Amino acid sequence: MAIKKATRGATPAGNSAATTEQLVEFYRQMLLIRRFEERAGQLYGMGLIGGFCHLYIGQEAVVVGLTACANKQDTVVTSYRDHGHMLACGMDPKGVMAELTGRSTGYSKGKGGSMHMFSREKGFFGGHGIVGAQIPIGTGLAFAHKYKNDGGMSFAYMGDGAINQGQIYESFNMASLWSLPVLYVVENNKYGMGTSVERASASPDLAGRGEPWKIKTMTVDGMDAVSVYEAGLEACAHIRAGHGPVLMEVKTYRYRGHSMSDPAKYRTKEELEKMRSEHDPIDSLRQTLIGLKVTDEEGFKAIDKGIKEIVLEAAEYSQTSPEPDPSELWTDIVVAA
Amino acid sequence: MTTQILMPALSPTMTEGKLAKWLVKEGDKVTSGKVLAEIETDKATMEMEAVDEGTIGKILIPEGTEKVQVNEPIAVLLAEGESASDISAAPKKAEATKEAKAPAAPAASAPKAAQTAPEPTETGGKTQTVREALRDAMAEEMRKDERVYLMGEEVAEYQGAYKVSQGLLDEFGSKRVIDTPITEHGFAGLAVGAAFGGLKPIVEFMTFNFAMQAIDQIINSAAKTLYMSGGQMGCPIVFRGPNGAAARVAAQHSQCYASWYAHVPGLKVVAPWSAADAKGLLKAAIRDPNPIIFLEHEILYGQSFQVPENDDFVLPIGKAKIERQGSHVTIVAFSIMVGKALKAAEALAEVGIDAEVINLRSIRPLDIDTIIASVQKTNRLVTCEEGWAFSGIGSEIAALIMEQAFDHLDAPVARVAGKDVPMPYAANLETLALPQVADIVEAAKAVCYR
Numbered sequence: 001m002a003i004k005k006a007t008r009g010a011t012p013a014g015n016s017a018a019t020t021e022q023l024v025e026f027y028r029q030m031l032l033i034r035r036f037e038e039r040a041g042q043l044y045g046m047g048l049i050g051g052f053c054h055l056y057i058g059q060e061a062v063v064v065g066l067t068a069c070a071n072k073q074d075t076v077v078t079s080y081r082d083h084g085h086m087l088a089c090g091m092d093p094k095g096v097m098a099e100l101t102g103r104s105t106g107y108s109k110g111k112g113g114s115m116h117m118f119s120r121e122k123g124f125f126g127g128h129g130i131v132g133a134q135i136p137i138g139t140g141l142a143f144a145h146k147y148k149n150d151g152g153m154s155f156a157y158m159g160d161g162a163i164n165q166g167q168i169y170e171s172f173n174m175a176s177l178w179s180l181p182v183l184y185v186v187e188n189n190k191y192g193m194g195t196s197v198e199r200a201s202a203s204p205d206l207a208g209r210g211e212p213w214k215i216k217t218m219t220v221d222g223m224d225a226v227s228v229y230e231a232g233l234e235a236c237a238h239i240r241a242g243h244g245p246v247l248m249e250v251k252t253y254r255y256r257g258h259s260m261s262d263p264a265k266y267r268t269k270e271e272l273e274k275m276r277s278e279h280d281p282i283d284s285l286r287q288t289l290i291g292l293k294v295t296d297e298e299g300f301k302a303i304d305k306g307i308k309e310i311v312l313e314a315a316e317y318s319q320t321s322p323e324p325d326p327s328e329l330w331t332d333i334v335v336a337a
Numbered sequence: 338m339t340t341q342i343l344m345p346a347l348s349p350t351m352t353e354g355k356l357a358k359w360l361v362k363e364g365d366k367v368t369s370g371k372v373l374a375e376i377e378t379d380k381a382t383m384e385m386e387a388v389d390e391g392t393i394g395k396i397l398i399p400e401g402t403e404k405v406q407v408n409e410p411i412a413v414l415l416a417e418g419e420s421a422s423d424i425s426a427a428p429k430k431a432e433a434t435k436e437a438k439a440p441a442a443p444a445a446s447a448p449k450a451a452q453t454a455p456e457p458t459e460t461g462g463k464t465q466t467v468r469e470a471l472r473d474a475m476a477e478e479m480r481k482d483e484r485v486y487l488m489g490e491e492v493a494e495y496q497g498a499y500k501v502s503q504g505l506l507d508e509f510g511s512k513r514v515i516d517t518p519i520t521e522h523g524f525a526g527l528a529v530g531a532a533f534g535g536l537k538p539i540v541e542f543m544t545f546n547f548a549m550q551a552i553d554q555i556i557n558s559a560a561k562t563l564y565m566s567g568g569q570m571g572c573p574i575v576f577r578g579p580n581g582a583a584a585r586v587a588a589q590h591s592q593c594y595a596s597w598y599a600h601v602p603g604l605k606v607v608a609p610w611s612a613a614d615a616k617g618l619l620k621a622a623i624r625d626p627n628p629i630i631f632l633e634h635e636i637l638y639g640q641s642f643q644v645p646e647n648d649d650f651v652l653p654i655g656k657a658k659i660e661r662q663g664s665h666v667t668i669v670a671f672s673i674m675v676g677k678a679l680k681a682a683e684a685l686a687e688v689g690i691d692a693e694v695i696n697l698r699s700i701r702p703l704d705i706d707t708i709i710a711s712v713q714k715t716n717r718l719v720t721c722e723e724g725w726a727f728s729g730i731g732s733e734i735a736a737l738i739m740e741q742a743f744d745h746l747d748a749p750v751a752r753v754a755g756k757d758v759p760m761p762y763a764a765n766l767e768t769l770a771l772p773q774v775a776d777i778v779e780a781a782k783a784v785c786y787r
């Protein structure tokens with residue numbers, strides 16, 4: 001995992017659990033995700049990325065805040081909206097972008113694409129295209145942590161649309177029954193494709209879905225990385241102490257369409273504009289950093305520049321890397337016994 | 338260097354679109370995320386946002402223009418310090434992907450066996466039921482490998498719905514022999530996650546009929562993830578349980594799923610008949626690094642066979658066994674149909690037809706070479722399965738033989754299969770629906786033109 005935990009002697013930021021060093025790192029990570037996604041959108045527009053491509057723009061604070069609570073042996077699963085999670089896990093932007101363009105140097109050698117990427121090394125177990133299917137898998141990773149007694153826990157992310165899949169409740173039941181170390185995160189961005197939460201869920205209280213299974217529940221402002229981080233610390237402490245799973249609903253918002261071809265007719269421009277101008281996670285953290293006199297204009301410029309270089313390099317790499325060799329068609333179907 | 342803004346593709350199928358409206362004009366400063374224009378695609382009107390910062394230097398395509406090709410420059414963006422005079426008009430187009438022909442499947446990854454190891458000896462040993470052989474296979478592998486565990490409905494305290502896991506809870510404890518709630522989709526997915534996480538789960542389905550609840554996890558997660566991850570995410574897991582028709586339990590509890598799973602690259606499908614098959618193949622399945630569908634049969638659980646006593650008796654997956662040598666007709670069968678095929682062979686011998694009976698043991702990979710070698714000798718083939726003929730295992734074998742041994746056939750391949758109806762409950766109808774020894778005898782006579 002990429003972000004260091006608070007170390008003793010570091011400077012606390014106001015009365016927050018995060019240090020100022022961490023805040024700068026949150027800012028950097030969120031900006032990296034945003035710039036990466038914008039560039040991916042552009043490459044899609046150029047026809048270099050095909051098929052479905054789901055951008056994470058607007059939701060950056062969620063994965064950045066929570067990944068800061070993770071340890072090295074922890075594992076992560078999420079849906080197809082996965083680029084942000086991979087970058088936060090410390091996966092190489094070049095390898096992620098090259099997978100998006102379907103090149104041999106991508107994380108899945110070009111055979112998985114935007115929705116299906118993995119890195120055992122970074123504890124990232126996908127990238128899953130079937131809505132909800134990652135949740136039993138994340139629960140199984142938690143089962144394996146407990147079975148092996150390796151001290152790790154599992155982070156299992158899902159959308160507000162996914163929460164209505166039956167297998168989620170099958171997982172909640174087993175995770176609670178067996179006290180598995182798993183943090184379930186519902187990234188409530190208000191819509192599953194074009195269907196709002198109100199039109200899909202009988203009760204809008206999605207965290208409440210954990211209660212029948214005696215799962216600890218939390219609701220968090222997902223547009224603020226520090227709130228997410230603090231909630232994550234509390235959740236992870238509960239889980240690591242062996243008290244079983246936590247279900248955290250994180251209220252967030254996606255700025256772009258569901259995937260690249262979504263004109264987003266189901267919401268108003270005003271709704272989007274209001275979120276962008278009043279609740280943007282990157283802008284607000286920037287204001288915090290200015291208020292705390294941690295970073296000045298020059299400092300931000302340097303961060304911007306560094307990130308722009310990383311993303312441009314990734315974009316370049318994703319276009320100059322070769323396509324997979326035709327012989328790759330026939331590899332990785334089964335492991336040789 | 339100035340940056341060209343290109344006409345974007347805004348859907349997976351878009352090749353051209355209308356530049357409906359410009360929302361910026363020349364000289365405007367833009368930042369990342371600012372909406373530049375409205376574009377009408379083949380499906381909808383979409384907004385196009387800026388990726389780079391700068392000043393709009395020149396608009397190349399006026400609003401209202403139809404049929405603007407994807408990747409055509411539509412405007413030029415100037416960076417700080419640049420002016421309109423820096424604009425050069427060299428359009429950059431993405432190269433179209435070249436048409437390519439798929440390479441032929443290399444022998445090793447084609448869905449057939451590449452096994453050359455000699456078959457372990459199966460003579461001698463003790464008499465065991467299939468049920469005991471399965472239990473011993475699990476127990477032996479669990480003793481050897483701490484990562485192997487068993488989960489499923491009623492596998493622990495109840496000792497197995499069909500008593501296959503008898504005694505395992507006592508020996509291995511509740512950490513490794515786990516009663517699950519009735520939640521097939523959930524525990525199948527959980528076990529897949531555990532396999533990704535380094536364990537080697539054995540998942541018992543009370544019967545394979547209920548695995549339909551879990552088939553998404555089996556196929557989309559267990560079978561495909563290795564490929565989608567470029568080889569990183571192996572999934573060593575065994576899904577096992579009774580498959581096919583039990584007795585008098587009607588349509589929802591009596592179906593053969595062999596062809597369903599055999600269809601899927603990434604899975605291996607195994608179907609033992611005898612107790613020796615059951616033991617040797619289950620041990621191989623547990624050791625195998627891939628997802629395995631292990632199709633047992635309730636009617637066989639109580640049947641006894643000789644099983645080698647050797648603790649390391651393992652049968653290769655992907656290798657068929659010739660159960661009876663013969664020269665006039667080849668009968669291919671798996672699971673319970675092997676017993677029926679052997680009975681048919683005895684009946685055929687009485688009328689002077691010498692049948693060779695092949696026990697497939699594995700369905701994917703399929704040991705087509707053994708079948709071809711037999712057909713080269715007998716020139717006649719009958720396939721047997723409990724499942725429906727349509728898109729069945731027999732259909733697949735017939736197609737392979739047609740492709741690879743056409744010249745050796747003296748008669749069309751005959752398929753003996755379950756009747757094309759949901760399984761009826763009434764005893765007489767059930768017997769009619771299932772393939773019987775007499776059906777095999779008749780089919781074998783027919784292909785021998787007798």
Ligand SMILES: Cc1ncc(C[n+]2csc(CCOP(=O)(O)OP(=O)(O)O)c2C)c(N)n1
Nearest residue numbers: 081129130131159160161162189191192193
């Ligand atoms: C089982 C399944 N059904 C339908 C789809 C098509 N689909 C893909 S994403 C999606 C919406 C999911 O929304 P949500 O869970 O809120 O996640 P978000 O896209 O907002 O991140 C749908 C219906 C799918 N991929 N899998």
Ligand SMILES: [Mg+2]
Nearest residue numbers: 159160191192
């Ligand atoms: Mg959503």
